[in-house]
Amino acid sequence: MDLEERYDFARTEPQWQRRWEAERLYEVEEDRDRPKFYLLEMFPYPSGALHMGHVRNYIIGDVLARYRRMTGHNVLHPMGYDAFGLPAENAAILRGVHPADWTYDIIRTIRRQLKMLGISYDWRREVASCHPGYYRWTQWMFLLLHRRGLAYRKLAPVNWCPQCSTVLANEQVEDGCCWRCHSVVGKRELEQWFFRITAYADRLLEDLDLLEGWPERVRTMQRNWIGRSEGVEIRFPVVGLDAALTVFTTRQDTVFGVTFMALAPEHPLLPRLLEGNGRAAEIREYIEKARKMTEIDRASTAREKTGVFTGHYCTNPLSGEKIPIWVADYVLMEYGSGAVMGVPAHDQRDFEFVRTHRLPLRVVVQPQDGPELDPATMVEASPAYGRMVNSGQFDGLCGEDALRRVADYIEEHGLGRRAVHYRLRDWLISRQRYWGAPIPVIYCSGCGVVPVPENALPVLLPPEVDFQPKGMSPLAACPEFVAAYCPSCGGQARRETDTMDTFVCSSWYFLRYLSPRYEGGPFRTEAAAYWFPVDQYVGGIEHAVLHLLYARFFTKVLYDEGMVPHPEPFRRLLTQGMVLKDGSAMSKSRGNVVSPDDMVRRYGADATRLTTLFAAPPEKDFEWTDQGIEGAARFVARVWRLVRAWKTIPGGPPRPPAEAERDLRRALHASLRRITCDLEERQQMNTALAAAMEMVNAAYAYRERVQPQDHDPAVVAEFLDILVRVIAPFLPHLAEELWRTELGRTGSVHCQPWPAWDRGALEADEVTLVVQVNGRVRDRLTLPADVTDGESIRLRALELDRVKQAVGGRRVARVVVVPGRLVNVVVE
RNA sequence: GCCGGGGUAGCCGAGCUGGCACAGGCGGCGCACUCAAAAUGCGUUGGGGCAACCCCCCGUGCGGGUUCGAAUCCCGCCCCCGGCACCA
Structure with a gap:
């Protein structure tokens, strides 16, 4: 092998990304013959390019999605944008661009970043909550809640953020300050729209017990918040x-x-x-x-x-x-x-x-x-x-x-x-801002409050509006928007000029992905019958009582309406930790942002993915370091060199396995078992990767131990086959390059079945027992694996010199023998 | 105050339902390759004692307990993180 040769990630990664797109590898349809798996990450709010803290979310989700695909599941893995909200409007005010232009610009950046990282989305299902084809159905949800008596208007003292110039829900006030801009929140007496979430307080509380796949922390936070x-x-x-x-x-x-x-x-x-x-x-x-x-x-x-x-x-x-x-x-x-x-x-x-x-x-x-x-x-x-x-x-x-x-x-x-x-209050959803879904209601002097008929949706947000904040809704200053006819009597009437809280848009987006362009309703109920609920949700802990509570509420309403088959939206929840830089969360104002673009350019997408996955368990925070990604890049190259060196081993006649081969296979299958368990049950990518590294280390050890001409072709072939498959969820580009280019296999590695470990390979001929005297390790005893008879193990342990020495002539009170593990000699 | 989660090497972290504490990585040190360096490969790396190998002692926040045996279980503390908190 030419040592000067290097793995060229910069050429390889984009090439496979294009190929996957051309092969439509991640596009899925309902398929009754295969078990479904709906994997979802919280969609981003497009307020700027993604930094490392954001993309950790998508990388973790992608590993789980790719793993499920390999275990034979029909995996729905979509992406979209929580695109209505204040930052867009504020940026627009600051820069003099329209919020829509600003938002769609950022969406383009985020989409490029996600593709650059090789996240396996079905891009056909992309949604943006600010698109009329989406918010039409957000408005439809409002009408549904209204019809069910769950949306009402009342005059009440409400939280007012002077900086954002709008009201806020209770959940959006933290320590008396605005969750977004941290200004001190005041009170105003205003007539506003509320969602009657308190009507569901008991069910929201009781059903927390069903959510065994949720972190206890989040369930506790919701219990506290509901405060029964x-x-x-x-x-x-x-x-x-x-x-x-x-x-x-x-x-x-x-x-x-x-x-x-x-x-x-x-x-x-x-x-x-x-x-x-x-x-x-x-x-x-x-x-x-x-x-x-x-x-x-x-x-x-x-x-x-x-x-x-x-x-x-x-x-x-x-x-x-x-x-x-x-x-x-x-x-x-x-x-x-x-x-x-x-x-x-x-x-x-x-x-x-x-x-x-x-x-x-x-x-x-x-x-x-x-x-x-x-x-x-x-x-x-x-x-x-x-x-x-x-x-x-x-x-x-x-x-x-x-x-x-x-x-x-x-x-x-x-x-x-x-x-x-309850401590829980009804959800105040009115916002006196422009960049949101208009509340679909008309006020008629004769008929009172009249909801806009479903067939008149969407109530379009007019593009030309002066949205400088003046302490009132910008839409109120737009006469063409305000003027309306009463749907009931046909007389002249006035439109509601407030828009809906962003969290309304995100309370049902996981359903829109199921049939994203469907015109007959918010989603096709048959699609929901197949895909719903989300099997695995991945997102930040900061939404523990915001989005996650609202989404549960919406789901219960839709369940009562008979539209979804399950009363809870998210079966399992993984709350990923933050990526810190210099000890604190990344933010533009702090100037400690690590850009995924830089990292991908310098080290590649796979190394970037590996760094975030390996640094810590997914739910814990970790500090981003340059050494971390250099180590990750080293591992990527180490795997590549191994496969390159081994793929040329010529086939030969089968031969009886020697000890070196048995050791290699034992390490291979032990690592495989561990990676499988870590992904299947515990979702601990860091330990799964540690096992993958051990796997690779075992191969290098074999190469040190056995002359190249003596490498066992069958064992080497099995090793490479398994290795490339197990790294595929983590390092999708490298795995694909090795699978198709180096190993010359047909089809994508990402469509291969996940390998099963060989129980037989794990069995050792000999076992080493630890021999303790009074609980201290004094010696080791290596025995053929078939010796499990306690009495003979006991005798042999007592014969050991170091044991005799430690016993020192004292009386042996008892001997504890745990076959396969240890012997403990208890003396007085 | 109440509730939840934590505390293991120089750093990030493994350690499942009690059985060799510290897997894997980073960092450090050393060796090989090289004119040299980088890259790569290999070895080594908790603390203390001993001239030294062997070996011995100590070590999972602190103090007790259960057990042949505890990072793991129990009791009492300390500290850190998060949530709720004049919620009646």
């Missing part, structure tokens, strides 16, 4: 007023310990309590102050609990006691009923409140263990469940029983009812 609490709502009549305050509590066993009532400053009953109230001025001042506070300040637990007494009282319906009503800004209007029964002895917040305002405290639950609670000496609340005291007829009841009996009593006496509350 079981309790009771209790009505406290207001003294001297024909009204009652309803409170929600999960601790009805503490109801005899209520010493005050606290209302949120926004509570609707407050205006009535202020009528003719001598303290009205003071109270109003407090309410105003609370209103002006930012969400973050108000939510701070570090703040002292402030409040003012309203001068009014209500009656505890169980004890008959008179309870003072306060206003306190630690009570949130958005949760429960905006009123809290204050039980200072058993709730830390209420405890802090009474300490500042000198209100009384009463112990009504004694913990099962620990000292008796004494109100005089308590320094914090005691939230533990226990035995009810000072609670009249309920005294002595404990724990769950107490909760149940009090709830029963409340219901039987009409004082309230059992209730379940």
Whole structure:
């Protein structure tokens, strides 16, 4: 072999990419005779060229897709673009180009990058959510939800991002800041469209148990987000007023310990309590102050609990006691009923409140263990469940029983009812921006809110619009768009001018891929019957409660509508970690972006793929290093040289395998088994690749050990055949080059069946047992593999010099023999 | 505070359901090839003790426990990452 010869990835890789496209290798149709496998990566938001962090996602997905193809599956592996959204609009404002031009430009770049990496997509199925052929069906989804009573309009205080100049859903506010631009989010009172995701709260929660293929972390995050609490709502009549305050509590066993009532400053009953109230001025001042506070300040637990007494009282319906009503800004209007029964002895917040305002405290639950609670000496609340005291007829009841009996009593006496509350809020989907799918609704002075008829979709986004943000929807300033006829009465009417949240577009895209150009509906139900659900989804953890929750919600609605055969969209989920550079996530503003274009140019697509796959398990973050990719490129070349050197071994008569051949075959099949397990069950590409490297190392060791003229042709041929197949998912270009060009095989390696390991090759003639004395390794014992008799192994172990030495004449108490593994001699 | 996930060489990481701790890579060192270098191939690489091989001791965040045997199981801590959090 000429050592100067090098693997020319720059020539080879594009050549095979063109060939695969010409051979339509990755294009699939429904095929009832083959098991399907739907493999999907989260589609990118086209806000710029992809960096290494983005492409890791597609590389991981591609390995799994290629592996499934080789295991005989009919693999659907599509790609598209989450192309409606703010970055495009902001870039357009900044650069004076139209968002559509900007978006399609970036899409071209991303498509080129994905092709350059050799990702095996069925490109015919590409979708872009900003295309009318797509958003027509996003609008259709809106109408479906509307028809099912799941889309409604209401006036509510909503999150407003001043930077993005639009409202945001709760899920899109992180620590009081906009998820995208990190500006502090304020509140505005606006009439907006919501999706009633809370109607599905229980199912979204319960079905998490079905998602065994999801990381526990994501399931926990969704559980936290949904935040289900079981309790009771209790009505406290207001003294001297024909009204009652309803409170929600999960601790009805503490109801005899209520010493005050606290209302949120926004509570609707407050205006009535202020009528003719001598303290009205003071109270109003407090309410105003609370209103002006930012969400973050108000939510701070570090703040002292402030409040003012309203001068009014209500009656505890169980004890008959008179309870003072306060206003306190630690009570949130958005949760429960905006009123809290204050039980200072058993709730830390209420405890802090009474300490500042000198209100009384009463112990009504004694913990099962620990000292008796004494109100005089308590320094914090005691939230533990226990035995009810000072609670009249309920005294002595404990724990769950107490909760149940009090709830029963409340219901039987009409004082309230059992209730379940959620942290989850309805999904606010209106956006006061231009670059999104218009909400398909018309407002008629006579008929009210009228949905656009399905056959009038899409409601097209007009191209010529001034989209400079002015705190209102750009479409409202476009008279041609606003003017409409009422679909119901035909009279002059007005169009809705808000667009839909980007997350609406991405809540159903995995269904559009199934029949991407279908005109008769969002997707062909027969296609869904075959392909749905996604078998393996790959994407970032950042969507744990955003996209992944919304997509589950949409799927359940479509399931109820009978359009999809399964209530969950993603059977298995892999959340890949980030690629870090200099210790942090890549971003343009940080200037630490590693470009896949550079890496592919310098080292090739396969080496780039290998680097991201081998550096760490897929779900973990890893630091990008130049040494890493150099090592990857070395391995690519090492494989190439091995195959080049070995393909010329002439055939010869079969011969009995010698020890060197048996060792090589054992290493080959042991690695094959490991790679198969790692891909099949654990999805650990890094360890699969480690096994592939061991495989190659074993071949080099064989070449050191055996003279070239003595290389066993049959063993070498088997080795190359298996090696090239197993590297195919990881290094698709190299594998194809070796398969077709070097080994001269016909057809693509990517259409070959995945090899099965040979159990027989794994069996060794001899096994080496570890011999321990008191758990420490002292020697080794090599025996023919067929010696499994414990007694003879025991005797031979005790005969070993080093064992005798370690035993040192002490009495042998017992000998543990694990055949095939070890012997442990236990001495006193 | 609650919930989830982690902590193994100089670095990235293997180690499954208790059985030789550290596979594979990176980095380091050495050898071969070369006039030389690069590239490549081979060897070596946890710490300590010993002149030295053998060998011995220590070593998976910390402290206990279970076990013939623990990175792995149990109990109690510490630290890191992520989520939720004035949610009644």
